[in-house]
Amino acid sequence: MIKYSLECNQSHTFDAWFSDSLNFEKQNKNNQISCPNCSSLKIKKSIMAPSIPSKNYKSDLLNEKKDKVEVVLSKVRKHVEDNFDYVGDKFADEARSMHYGEKEEREIYGETTIEDAVDLIEEGVNVKPMPGVDPKLKN
Numbered sequence: 001m002i003k004y005s006l007e008c009n010q011s012h013t014f015d016a017w018f019s020d021s022l023n024f025e026k027q028n029k030n031n032q033i034s035c036p037n038c039s040s041l042k043i044k045k046s047i048m049a050p051s052i053p054s055k056n057y058k059s060d061l062l063n064e065k066k067d068k069v070e071v072v073l074s075k076v077r078k079h080v081e082d083n084f085d086y087v088g089d090k091f092a093d094e095a096r097s098m099h100y101g102e103k104e105e106r107e108i109y110g111e112t113t114i115e116d117a118v119d120l121i122e123e124g125v126n127v128k129p130m131p132g133v134d135p136k137l138k139n
């Protein structure tokens with residue numbers, strides 16, 4: 001059984017059950033479906049029914065969420081770029097030096113390999129992936 005939200009040509013909406021979509025098409029074609037409000041036989045499927053969201057409706061919502069996340073991420077990224085020292089591919093060395101007290105601690109960002117990042121984390125260094133940027137892989 002399929003539940004359809006239907007709409008007549010007077011914009012009345014109502015729900016009805018059908019065994020399948022063909023059954024709906026057939027009944028509608030034979031004028032066997034009528035609007036409970038005005039008895040109109042001009043019935044179509046209502047596309048705005050919240051119980052049957054269209055694919056576009058879903059992806060719009062997802063895109064909206066994604067946009068918001070990207071705004072937040074780009075703000076964090078801007079903060080990092082404005083306030084942290086960029087150390088390029090010396091990131092692992094710098095982070096390690098600071099961790100072991102060889103250098104004064106400061107906030108840095110840069111590039112490192114996944115292997116180095118894993119090593120750093122295992123050594124207890126506070127490493128976080130830069131938001132909004134794909135990690136650069138080097139082998």
Ligand SMILES: [Zn+2]
Binds near residue numbers: 008010012036037039
């Ligand atoms: Zn109606």
